[in-house]
Amino acid sequence: xxxxxxxxxxxxxxxxxxxxxxxxxxxxxxxxxxxxxxxxxxxxxxxxxxxxxxxxxxxxxxxxxxxxxxxxxxxxxxxxxxxxxxxxxxxxxxxxxxxxxxxxxxxxxxxxxxxxxxxxxxxxxxxxxxxxxxxxxxxxxxxxxxxxxxxxxxxxxxxxxxxxxxxxxxxxxxxxxxxxxxxxxxxxxxx
Amino acid sequence: xxxxxxxxxxxxxxxxxxxxxxxxxxxxxxxxxxxxxxxxxxxxxxxxxxxxxxxxxxxxxxxxxxxxxxxxxxxxxxxxxxxxxxxxxxxxxxxxxxxxxxxxxxxxxxxxxxxxxxxxxxxxxxxxxxxxxxxxxxxxxxxxxxxxxxxxxxxxxxxxxxxxxxxxxxxxxxxxxxxxxxxxxxxxxxxxxxxxxxxxxxxxxxxxxxxxxxxxxxxxxxxxxxxxxxxxxxxxxxxxxxxxxxxxxxxxxxxxxxxxxxxxxxxxxxxxxxxxxxxxxxxxxxxxxxxxxxxxxxxxxxxxxxxxxxxxxxxxxxxxxxxxxxxxxxxxxxxxxxxxxxxxxxxxxxxxxxxxxxxxxxxxxxxxxxxxxxxxxxxxxxxxxxxxxxxx
Numbered sequence: 001x002x003x004x005x006x007x008x009x010x011x012x013x014x015x016x017x018x019x020x021x022x023x024x025x026x027x028x029x030x031x032x033x034x035x036x037x038x039x040x041x042x043x044x045x046x047x048x049x050x051x052x053x054x055x056x057x058x059x060x061x062x063x064x065x066x067x068x069x070x071x072x073x074x075x076x077x078x079x080x081x082x083x084x085x086x087x088x089x090x091x092x093x094x095x096x097x098x099x100x101x102x103x104x105x106x107x108x109x110x111x112x113x114x115x116x117x118x119x120x121x122x123x124x125x126x127x128x129x130x131x132x133x134x135x136x137x138x139x140x141x142x143x144x145x146x147x148x149x150x151x152x153x154x155x156x157x158x159x160x161x162x163x164x165x166x167x168x169x170x171x172x173x174x175x176x177x178x179x180x181x182x183x184x185x186x187x188x189x190x191x
Numbered sequence: 192x193x194x195x196x197x198x199x200x201x202x203x204x205x206x207x208x209x210x211x212x213x214x215x216x217x218x219x220x221x222x223x224x225x226x227x228x229x230x231x232x233x234x235x236x237x238x239x240x241x242x243x244x245x246x247x248x249x250x251x252x253x254x255x256x257x258x259x260x261x262x263x264x265x266x267x268x269x270x271x272x273x274x275x276x277x278x279x280x281x282x283x284x285x286x287x288x289x290x291x292x293x294x295x296x297x298x299x300x301x302x303x304x305x306x307x308x309x310x311x312x313x314x315x316x317x318x319x320x321x322x323x324x325x326x327x328x329x330x331x332x333x334x335x336x337x338x339x340x341x342x343x344x345x346x347x348x349x350x351x352x353x354x355x356x357x358x359x360x361x362x363x364x365x366x367x368x369x370x371x372x373x374x375x376x377x378x379x380x381x382x383x384x385x386x387x388x389x390x391x392x393x394x395x396x397x398x399x400x401x402x403x404x405x406x407x408x409x410x411x412x413x414x415x416x417x418x419x420x421x422x423x424x425x426x427x428x429x430x431x432x433x434x435x436x437x438x439x440x441x442x443x444x445x446x447x448x449x450x451x452x453x454x455x456x457x458x459x460x461x462x463x464x465x466x467x468x469x470x471x472x473x474x475x476x477x478x479x480x481x482x483x484x485x486x487x488x489x490x491x492x493x494x495x496x497x498x499x500x501x502x503x504x505x506x507x508x509x510x511x512x513x514x515x516x517x518x519x520x521x522x523x524x525x526x527x528x529x530x531x532x533x534x535x536x537x538x539x540x541x542x543x544x545x546x547x548x549x550x551x552x553x554x555x556x557x558x559x560x561x562x563x564x565x566x567x568x569x570x571x572x573x574x575x576x577x578x579x580x581x582x583x
Binding site: 021029034061062064065066 | 551
């Protein structure tokens with residue numbers, strides 16, 4: 001990982017997309033990287049499309065502008081694919097990580113991806129309901145992203161998920177989120 | 192060395208305030224106030240600071256309370272943004288006229304109308320003649336470092352003036368970046384104990400602040416404010432040197448980036464300077480001699496030093512994130528004035544960009560440099576003041 005990795009998250013208000021970008025930044029910082037995590041601010045309301053961004057680099061990060069050519073695109077809510085072009089600006093070697101019950105092959109076709117682009121899928125909403133009891137897919141998507149991209153190892157990520165939830169939530173919620181992250185890591189499928 | 196953390200600009204500045212542990216902080220606790228005061232209020236509630244927090248009914252009252260507390264002899268801080276700073280206007284001049292070293296982080300955001308809460312420099316640029324020292328910050332690290340240094344600059348016996356520390360709204364204030372915090376005890380020792388020069392609460396030595404002064408003496412007061420400002424440059428450099436000893440990070444009156452042999456120079460403030468540095472590098476790789484100057488101390492403006500640093504440039508482009516309608520952008524006006532100190536006559540261009548949070552993309556930086564390359568070749572400036580990234 002020599003150059004800067006740029007990530008674009010697509011989610012909906014209330015799904016914890018911005019929190020996920022923050023936890024990823026913390027995890028990468030723990031591995032000695034320079035990091036950025038920032039949302040695109042618009043009208044903030046539950047259900048509205050939300051974008052968040054990460055930059056992760058060995059170099060000092062000086063740019064202060066949204067990510068327009070993402071190396072990795074994370075789609076936290078697959079219904080967004082119907083209304084937003086999540087592939088916009090993605091280079092030929094981009095990685096897509098999508099929360100869906102469909103297979104990677106189906107997603108590849110739906111997103112009309114190039115053969116050189118990679119797609120990973122995980123049923124994060126189902127995993128979230130199984131583990132957390134609510135459809136909050138962000139922890140699972142973090143696990144899936146870690147596996148798909150290799151930018152951070154599972155142990156480091158779990159530590160930072162724990163630290164991030166630790167101050168605000170009960171032990172039960174933390175354990176559930178750790179399990180959701182682990183299952184995202186284990187159950188993500190490549191196609 | 193301090194600890195590396197991923198923090199928002201607001202968190203970084205609130206932490207600096209916690210470490211400074213001011214005597215009094217007055218704030219209006221509703222929009223357009225930022226998360227800085229929300230976080231600081233938590234530190235107060237949790238007993239992590241000794242500060243007396245006064246929540247007031249308006250930003251005008253916030254600055255009024257700060258003035259009272261500072262005249263009383265306290266070390267005083269507040270924070271504001273956008274319309275909040277605008278509402279403080281009347282009191283800003285009173286704080287500086289009374290020579291009270293209040294430190295105020297300003298999260299740079301647009302002014303209404305139309306209503307917009309996003310990042311630009313219209314708020315603090317409008318306040319540049321209010322007698323406050325102004326420091327600008329590229330990122331969360333610089334905002335944190337500047338707030339700590341501001342205390343020592345403002346309180347210095349040769350200065351005794353209030354200080355604004357500016358950082359970009361949202362782009363820095365709400366974005367998480369890696370940065371380093373200093374240990375609490377190091378900051379505490381650096382800022383030291385504050386001893387006010389003529390505190391109102393020293394009842395054995397009664398003084399008067401802000402009395403009626405008729406034409407017989409008013410001008411002498413104003414002249415003294417300018418004199419005090421003339422001491423600021425030296426103090427800023429002295430404090431920066433001390434700060435480097437505790438942090439390893441060096442600061443000047445401005446930052447010069449690849450400027451020494453530059454034929455084309457860009458002058459730009461705050462977060463956009465970071466984006467511009469990356470673009471400067473890409474043009475340097477193509478053999479184009481371009482450099483950047485990022486002002487840090489905007490009031491007082493270091494005219495002579497800026498003119499010297501830009502000395503060799505044949506084309507100077509100044510990018511402003513605030514406008515002066517019917518005039519040039521505020522930074523452009525200062526840079527143009529700077530050249531009167533050494534008689535240099537580069538070709539100059541002014542761009543207004545990023546108003547109301549409009550993204551400043553690398554493409555905009557390229558567009559400006561490309562135009563400057565053309566001016567260097569032809570020796571002619573077609574449009575002196577233009578707008579970047581705007582629909583016509």
